[in-house]
Amino acid sequence: MDRFGRRTLLKAGLGVGVGLGLKPELALCQDNPASSRPGEGDLLVKAGDAMKNPLGPGDIREGARPILAWAMDPADGTVRSGSRLNQVLLVRLDQEELSPETRLRAVEGIVAYTAICTHTGCEVDDWLPPEQLLHCPCHGSRFDPRDSGKVVDGEAPRALPALPLKLDNGRLVVGGSFTARVGFQTA
Amino acid sequence: MSLSKAVFALLLIAGPVSAQQPQPAPAPPVPAALRNYKPVTADRLKNPEPGDWLMIRRTYNGWGYSPLDQIRSNNVNRLQPVWVLSTGQTSGHEAPPIVNNGVMFVATPGNQVIAIDARSGSVLWRYRKELPEDAVVLHRTSRGVAVYGDKVFFAAGDAILVAIDARTGKEVWTAKVEENKNGYYLTMAPLVADGKVMVGISGGELGTRGFVAAYNVDTGREVWKAFTVPAPGEPGSETWPAGGDEWKTGGAATWVTGNYDPETNLVYWGTGNGGPWMGDQRPGDNLYTASTVAIDAATGQIKGHHQYHPNDSWDWDEVSPPILVDYRRNGRMIKGLINVARNGYLWFLERSNGKINFIEGKPYVKQNVFKSLDPLTGRPDVDPNRKPGTGKLADHCPSLWGGKNWPPVAFSPETRLLYIPANENTCGTSTGREVEYMPGRSFTGATTGFYLAAGADHIGEIQAWNVDTGQRVWTHSFAKSPNWGPMLATSGGLVFSGGTNDRMFRALDASSGKVLWEFPTNSGVIGQPTSFMIDGKQYIAVQSGWGVDSRGMQARLNLISPGEYPEVPEGGAVWVFAVK
Ligand code: FES
Numbered sequence: 001m002d003r004f005g006r007r008t009l010l011k012a013g014l015g016v017g018v019g020l021g022l023k024p025e026l027a028l029c030q031d032n033p034a035s036s037r038p039g040e041g042d043l044l045v046k047a048g049d050a051m052k053n054p055l056g057p058g059d060i061r062e063g064a065r066p067i068l069a070w071a072m073d074p075a076d077g078t079v080r081s082g083s084r085l086n087q088v089l090l091v092r093l094d095q096e097e098l099s100p101e102t103r104l105r106a107v108e109g110i111v112a113y114t115a116i117c118t119h120t121g122c123e124v125d126d127w128l129p130p131e132q133l134l135h136c137p138c139h140g141s142r143f144d145p146r147d148s149g150k151v152v153d154g155e156a157p158r159a160l161p162a163l164p165l166k167l168d169n170g171r172l173v174v175g176g177s178f179t180a181r182v183g184f185q186t187a
Numbered sequence: 188m189s190l191s192k193a194v195f196a197l198l199l200i201a202g203p204v205s206a207q208q209p210q211p212a213p214a215p216p217v218p219a220a221l222r223n224y225k226p227v228t229a230d231r232l233k234n235p236e237p238g239d240w241l242m243i244r245r246t247y248n249g250w251g252y253s254p255l256d257q258i259r260s261n262n263v264n265r266l267q268p269v270w271v272l273s274t275g276q277t278s279g280h281e282a283p284p285i286v287n288n289g290v291m292f293v294a295t296p297g298n299q300v301i302a303i304d305a306r307s308g309s310v311l312w313r314y315r316k317e318l319p320e321d322a323v324v325l326h327r328t329s330r331g332v333a334v335y336g337d338k339v340f341f342a343a344g345d346a347i348l349v350a351i352d353a354r355t356g357k358e359v360w361t362a363k364v365e366e367n368k369n370g371y372y373l374t375m376a377p378l379v380a381d382g383k384v385m386v387g388i389s390g391g392e393l394g395t396r397g398f399v400a401a402y403n404v405d406t407g408r409e410v411w412k413a414f415t416v417p418a419p420g421e422p423g424s425e426t427w428p429a430g431g432d433e434w435k436t437g438g439a440a441t442w443v444t445g446n447y448d449p450e451t452n453l454v455y456w457g458t459g460n461g462g463p464w465m466g467d468q469r470p471g472d473n474l475y476t477a478s479t480v481a482i483d484a485a486t487g488q489i490k491g492h493h494q495y496h497p498n499d500s501w502d503w504d505e506v507s508p509p510i511l512v513d514y515r516r517n518g519r520m521i522k523g524l525i526n527v528a529r530n531g532y533l534w535f536l537e538r539s540n541g542k543i544n545f546i547e548g549k550p551y552v553k554q555n556v557f558k559s560l561d562p563l564t565g566r567p568d569v570d571p572n573r574k575p576g577t578g579k580l581a582d583h584c585p586s587l588w589g590g591k592n593w594p595p596v597a598f599s600p601e602t603r604l605l606y607i608p609a610n611e612n613t614c615g616t617s618t619g620r621e622v623e624y625m626p627g628r629s630f631t632g633a634t635t636g637f638y639l640a641a642g643a644d645h646i647g648e649i650q651a652w653n654v655d656t657g658q659r660v661w662t663h664s665f666a667k668s669p670n671w672g673p674m675l676a677t678s679g680g681l682v683f684s685g686g687t688n689d690r691m692f693r694a695l696d697a698s699s700g701k702v703l704w705e706f707p708t709n710s711g712v713i714g715q716p717t718s719f720m721i722d723g724k725q726y727i728a729v730q731s732g733w734g735v736d737s738r739g740m741q742a743r744l745n746l747i748s749p750g751e752y753p754e755v756p757e758g759g760a761v762w763v764f765a766v767k
Contacts, residue, residue, distance in 0.1 A: 047625065084368070084627055085321045120325050120735075122392075123629040137631055138325060138392070139739040140746075155742050183320055185277075185327070 034082030037182065038071030038163060042174040044088065044112075045072050045079060052077060054171045055090070057108045065127045066091040066134065066145075068115060071174055085182045087115035087123065088163055090172070091145055093132060099147040105164040105179075107172060112163040113149045114182045117141060119156040121184040134160065148179075214355075218311050220304045221354045225288040227334045232379065233449055238720030240286045243331045243376045244595060245717065248511035249446035251597035253718035256678040257725040258766055263681060263694045263704045267767045269726065270308030271709075274301065274759035280732025281593075281673070282331035282376065283715035284761060290353070291719075293730060293761050294329035294376070298343050301761075302356060305728075306721050308763065312356030316343045323627050324372045326389060328735050330444065330593075331376030331715070333384060335404055340384050342373035348386055350407060362407035364388065370395050370627040380447040380454060381484035383410055387441025391459040391504065394630035397439035399456050399482055411487030415439035415458045415475045422489075423474035426497075433469040436624050438462030439476040443506040443593050451540045453481045453490060455511070455524060459504030463632040465619030466498035467576040473498055477505045479526060479536075481543060490541035495528045496567050500574050501556070501617065502587040502633075503529040509536060510598055510605075515655040516546060525654060527551065527596050527607050529589025534565070535657060547657055551650060552590035552611045553640055556583050575617035575633070586615035586637050588740060595715065597674035597682060602697050604660060606674040606682050607650040610740075611664070612643035637743045646670070646744075647687055651700060661700035667751070669744070671737035675716035675727075683727055685712020688741055688755050692716075692729055692762070708762055711755045713737050724765060732759030 043054040047068040060067060066089040071080045080086045095109040102111060113134070115123045122138035133152060134143040141154025149160030161182050164175035227241055235241045237254045244251045258266065274280065278296040284305075285292045291305040298318055302311040318324065324344040333340040338359060339351040346367040350359040364386055365371035370393025378385045383401040391397065397415035402408065416437035417423040419430075427434045438461045445456030461469055461476040474492065477499040481491035495505045509524035514535065524536040524543065531554035537544040545565030550557075556574070557567035575581040590609055597606045615637050622632030639646070647670030649663045665687050672686020676697060685692040685708070692712045693705035711733030718727050733755040745752035 048623070083321045084323065087628075120327055121323065122325055125629050126634055128634075135634070137629060137633065137635070139736075140635075140637075140743060153742075153746060155738060 032082050033073060033078045034080055035086070036080065037086060037177060038080060038088065038174045040174055040176050041074060042071035042080070043074050044069045044090065044172050044174065047081070047087070052079060056171050057110055057167065060090050060092045060110045062092045062094070062109065063129070064092070068125070085114070085116055089113045089115045089124065089134065093146055097146045102146060102148050102162070105162055105175065107165045107167045110165060110172065111145050112165050113143070113145060113160040114163070114178060116182055116184070117156055118158045118160060118184055119154070124160065217354055218304070220290055221302070221311055224290060224337060224354050226337050227287060229382065232335070239288065240283065240717040240719050241334055242285070242378070243283050243444055243715060244446070247380065247447040247449060249508060249595070250510060250512070251595055251673070251675055251715070252599055253675065253677045255718050255720055255725045258677065258681065258727065259679040260681065260696055260703055262766045265766045266694065266704050266706070266727070266764045269763045269765045272303060272308050272310070272761045274299070274730070274732065274761065276732070276759045277734065277757045278327040278732070279734030279737065280714050280730035280759040281328050282730060283717045284728035284730065285332055285334055286717065286719035286728070287334055289721050291728070292332050292334065292339050294332050294341060295730070295732070295759055296327045296329065296734070300332055300339060300341050300351060302353070303761065305719060305726070305763070314341070314351050314356045316347070316349065318345055322372070323367055323370055323390070323393065325392065326374050326735050328374050329376070330374060333377040333379045335379040335384065338404065340377040340379065342375055342377055342386050344372050344374070346371045346373055346388070348377065348384070348402060348407065350404070360407035362402055362409065364400060368627050375442050375444045378444050378447065378454070379404065381452055383484065385445070385454065387444070387456060389440055389442040391438045391440030391442070391462060392629060392631050393627060394436035394462055394624045395440060396435055396437055397441050397458055399441050399445070399454070401484070401487060413482050413487040413489055415441055415480060417474065426472035426474045428470055436462050436630060437469065437473060437476065440504070441506065442504070443508065446508045446511055447484065448511055448538065452484045453540070454484050455508050455538070456480055456482060457506040457508045459506050460502045461499045462630050463619070463622050464500065464502050464617070465575060465577050465632055466500035467619070468632065471498065477503060477530070479505065479509055479524070479543065481538070481541060491539070491543045493536055493543040493545065493565070495532070495534065496530050496569070500576065501530070501583055503589055505529055507591070507593060507595065509534070510596065511538065512598055512654060516657070521546060525605060527591045529592060530554070530556070531585045531590035532557070533652065549657070551607065551659070552609055553584045554590070575619055577619040577621060577632070580616060580618040582614060582616040584614035584640055585610070586613040587617070587635055588613060588736065592671070592736060594671055594673040594686065594713070597676040598654070599676040599697055601678060601680070603654055604651040604697065605654055606676060607652065608670045608672045608674055608684060608686055609648040609650050610646050610669050611648050612640040612646055614638050614640050639747065649674070649682070649684060649695065649700065663695060663700045663702065669737070669740050671711070671713045673713070673715040675718065677718055683716045683729070685714070685729065685731065687711065688752065690731070690755065692731065706764070709760045710757055711737060727764045728762065730759060730761050733757055
């Protein structure tokens with residue numbers, strides 16, 4: 001199927017609520033609130049937390065490894081864990097060291113980034129404490145969370161998209177969508 | 188689905204807006220080169236015509252050897268491009284151009300297969316399978332297609348096996364091999380043997396459990412599935428922690444195609460690292476990680492194995508299958524298996540109708556982890572100071588990329604030499620940490636470093652070893668480049684390979700290792716070269732397209748020596764050469 005054909009079909013299918021032989025997982029990506037990207041107003045919960053307790057600034061300690069989190073719809077408690085592209089890293093840094101742009105997205109020095117490496121999509125799940133850098137174990141790309149997730153070195157072609165944060169009633173809340181497309185090149 | 192069908196569907200939804208019934212578009216005419224497509228039979232796979240290259244290593248024994256001999260040392264300097272075709276993709280182009288009676292099939296990154304008229308270089312059809320945006324495909328590459336009957340089999344990245352009609356490029360059937368969301372993906376070429384099509388999986392870094400699966404060639408129905416990590420109670424399960432769940436995420440991925448012995452109907456398949464990377468998180472030998480397994484092609488039963496190192500903690504996947512070659516040792520001919528392992532040792536083994544016996548093992552690159560091998564079993568005595576663990580840093584040579592990674596070796600029955608694309612002088616550090624399993628997420632639990640051994644004056648090598656003496660005969664080294672080049676040997680007394688960061692594709696004298704010809708292509712050549720014949724003329728074909736791990740090593744080297752290992756231009760192309 002060529003791209004145009006699929007997109008046309010998808011629109012058609014959504015418009016009238018018919019699948020039309022569309023692969024079910026494709027339809028899901030579009031409709032399923034668990035798979036849609038974090039959006040403004042979403043709460044954040046720690047991955048694996050069955051109680052779905054919304055995270056507050058006190059849960060993210062300075063000097064600790066980044067925490068893996070999911071966004072959660074505050075209205076119905078849907079955890080957006082339906083797509084691996086929704087994995088969010090939360091890490092607390094020294095506020096003074098944040099670039100001006102990053103500071104605008106931070107809450108008390110806490111910043112959020114996608115966990116998906118922009119190279120080939122591994123999870124950036126390694127943390128280098130001395131350098132305060134996010135490290136992708138697959139091919140060694142390093143990203144600076146103090147400066148918009150910029151690539152310090154390695155093969156990643158672009159910065160890690162950031163997720164703006166706000167504080168609301170003592171809880172961390174998503175302040176807007178990711179600053180760029182999450183993921184890597186698939187075609 | 189085609190555009191015309193999509194439009195048709197739209198019209199249906201919109202209701203009868205027009206009285207005119209949309210006509211299905213007429214099928215495009217089948218190009219002449221495909222009209223008389225020659226079906227691939229089991230016999231042709233076992234005994235391919237000299238001018239064809241029907242499977243990734245050409246023959247089931249994995250030799251990567253062509254009996255064509257028109258291109259020789261005395262004319263190879265006149266080798267010139269005949270045609271070149273852009274694939275439209277970046278990332279690592281590792282697949283061989285498969286050639287059946289003048290029709291070429293090439294797999295590329297981006298879930299694409301291109302059928303090409305091998306004579307002219309014109310595209311006959313293109314098959315593309317779109318990847319979902321959240322697909323888990325940590326290595327954007329394909330190592331080739333398999334051909335059988337009038338089908339082309341392609342292992343799509345998102346863990347789906349596809350049968351394509353060789354004449355039209357249309358899907359005949361698809362089979363879901365495993366759940367991609369759980370970290371299973373495909374990068375290898377399928378293998379057709381015993382009337383079945385087999386695949387192995389990638390995802391050893393993602394908490395998967397390895398297997399080889401076989402499918403009915405006509406329907407895509409699964410015939411058997413051989414897990415490379417046994418479940419509790421199965422043979423080998425005693426090498427995993429008793430009562431634990433470690434086996435469920437134990438790794439032993441099978442991401443390179445196996446070789447096959449038609450005589451015994453056994454497939455020899457290699458297996459990867461254990462999961463997570465640190466062995467102390469899964470105490471025991473952990474069969475069948477870092478092993479070769481002998482699988483009965485009829486039933487999927489594992490009938491024999493050889494484990495190259497127990498309790499892997501170095502990410503040394505032993506996925507390259509051994510080649511099947513009979514060699515002389517101590518006055519007798521041995522029905523042999525020879526494997527060039529990522530752990531830095533060259534292994535001479537013996538095959539039978541099941542059990543695999545150890546004959547000899549020796550390092551072919553700097554290796555400081557094994558103190559010795561057990562003379563009877565080949566089991567290495569591992570230096571505990573060289574074995575990383577949870578919270579324990581260790582450094583070791585070779586690095587996690589190994590002395591040889593996935594690029595296949597070649598063997599020439601004329602020179603009796605085995606040609607190895609090696610990386611010498613690479614070392615690494617590794618420290619483990621606890622890691623929690625979450626489906627589809629990284630499950631390595633390790634921080635690794637990379638460095639070159641003190642005094643290293645080069646990295647990449649092509650080594651030639653005499654299989655009957657077990658001695659190295661020549662080495663060609665590359666001062667300023669690693670070597671990621673699969674090998675081709677020909678009856679013209681030549682070996683062909685690329686693999687270096689200078690974009691060269693080259694021919695060496697098979698007996699002496701002297702470089703006789705080289706040509707700078709568009710990108711770095713990490714594709715598997717092949718040779719074929721049309722109308723009595725010999726050609727050499729290869730894909731150029733640097734990426735994946737070759738790119739990764741280059742980037743790490745550039746960190747060590749900034750500016751000395753610049754980025755290699757990317758973008759894929761298929762090249763065909765002939766003597767003019
Ligand atoms: S996927 Fe992260 S560096 Fe390659």
